[in-house]
Amino acid sequence: MRILIVALSLFGFLILSARPLVVVIDAGHGGKNKGVVYNAIEEKDLTLELAQKIAFFIRKHSNIKVFMTRTTDKNVSMNQRIKFINQMKPDIFLSIHFNAQILLKSNRGFEIYYPADHLERSPQEIFANYDRINRSFKYGALFKKRYFKTNLTTMWKLPLNLFKAHRNLKLLNESKHPGLLLEIAYLTNPDDRSCIENPKFVNDVAWYILSALKQIKIQ
Template identity: 35%
Template sequence: MKTIVIDAGHGGSDPGATYQGSQEKTFNLSIALNVQRILSQNYEVEIIMTRTSDVTLSLGARTQLANQRNADFFLSIHNNAAGGSGFESYIYNGPLVPTTQAYQNTIHDRIINTVGPKYNVSNRGKKEANFHVLRESDMSALLLEILFVDNPGDLALLKNSSFINDVSRSIAEGVADALNLPGKTQPQPAPGDLYRVIAGSFRNRENAENRIEFLANQGIASFVVQTTISGTVYYRVQAGAYEQEKNAKDQVARLKSIGITGAFIVRETGTTPPTPAPEPPQEEGYSILGDQYLNACQLDDFVKTVNPDAPDLGRFYMKYGNAYGIRGDIAYAQAIHETDYFRFTGLVDADQNNYAGIGATGPGNPGATFSSPEEGVHAQIQHLYAYASTEAIPTGYAKVDPRFDLVSRGSGKTWIQLNGKWAVPGTTYGQSILSIYERNIDHAIEEMDQQKQVLQDVLEEL
């Protein structure tokens, strides 16, 4: 089994490149941990991380670790600065281990061929340099400069979870190809009844991969199972297989608690697979209509982790979300995405009370203005309702969205289906919203765990 050292550049007291409050070290670690997880889940390989948290680590300590463990490959993940845009990779500009250049070619090409066309990332080329981690590593070593932290366009991609997932997977698959890593095979169940838990079923494999990334961030392992029903290919995300039906139901309940309302169980009897049932009407992403899982306080508390001066709007998203049957907690994530955590760094100003960019099409046309924060939230929820439903506006509520009648009713029932509709071209618009929502869920869970610990401490003192 081959051994790979993954090095998340900088860390601790060394932030790396910084720009407008963003620090390179954070992006490096996020990508490195994703690469570690993807490789460990899918390939027969030993992964050693130079760091898995925000700690200070010298360059010498990083290469010494790799040399002591007699690693087969050293991969250092960084992001660039000081002007420019795009992706580049580096090997040592001196004597090389023979496989080094071949590894660079394979990994570099896989990355740029994945993120280049999809995200318009420019290819800055395969380069050489006298970097410590390249020079002092006894094995083949490669340093990646993913994007430029101080370029606003590149920085927006680094804050986009879909880009992070795609670039991480392309790195992992490039490494696997370069080093010819054997893939892991899924264990086969013993004969008997088996209850498979499906955490999503998609016609688009990329959406299934995004679901796997989300589950992994929640500590739930899953993988794609392809199935064909009535001539249509579906990509199911399997998140467990159990001999006891109760255990499968417990897993479904867990999935629903983190927002995956469409989870279901497939039962197999003996060694004969069941006759496949029609797939549920699922989900290119979460549906816009549906239940809310976070409360107003959890929404407002989350946004203040980034912008302490953000207005308290959570109660309005709960109110109008309930009235229209819209997932107001995800609509709140949409507002965060549109307003940059209510800092209004784009076209719309704070005094417009326009939290979703309704009518904003470019410089000189900043969109609609609403009379109050509550009306602005109401208009956003109503605009979402126009996309997600063909029903009339609920009784007792006036039309406040000036573009309500311009929407093709029912044309966007999920958040990802808003791509190219709400935001043009917006190919990752819905995914960006869901990424923020998932981080809000993580923050809420962390707060609840802290509150639980405080209560336990109080009980112990009684």
């Protein structure tokens, strides 16, 4: 009898621990909010194309549950994005963006932003955010590790930056779930642009992101 109970509780544990990872993919900008515009390239189109490819790969090649903040060319406000994330309660959300640096066109490469500790907040708020920020950092480190391990053919492996929020990233500050903002490449850099224009680029980056998501173990 005891063995049966142990076996049943182990079975129950396996069922519980096998719940799929839940992910929200947030395609930055949309509609009138074009994001960075460089020559004829608009950031809102790049983020949507990549977000859709990531969701497609997730559904086809994993049991991860995926939700998207937008699937068409429409403007979604920052508050709507935050509300959506808080409703879906993902294990992680990924906000997809492309970068620009008009004054320093030599800036290039992939960057990861994660929520900053706001030490000026009250001890209660810091405590409430501790787990979310800690997990975001852990997932950011995992994305960084995968970036160097994955066989990306359309991106150069440049030293990667893992940033705290250097800018006022409302999405990272106000969402209640772990998340990362991925700046995929610089539209203002000619080398990055030639990566982006490679027809294999979207597949390549989406595949890398799926491989990083698959590494996440949920407790």
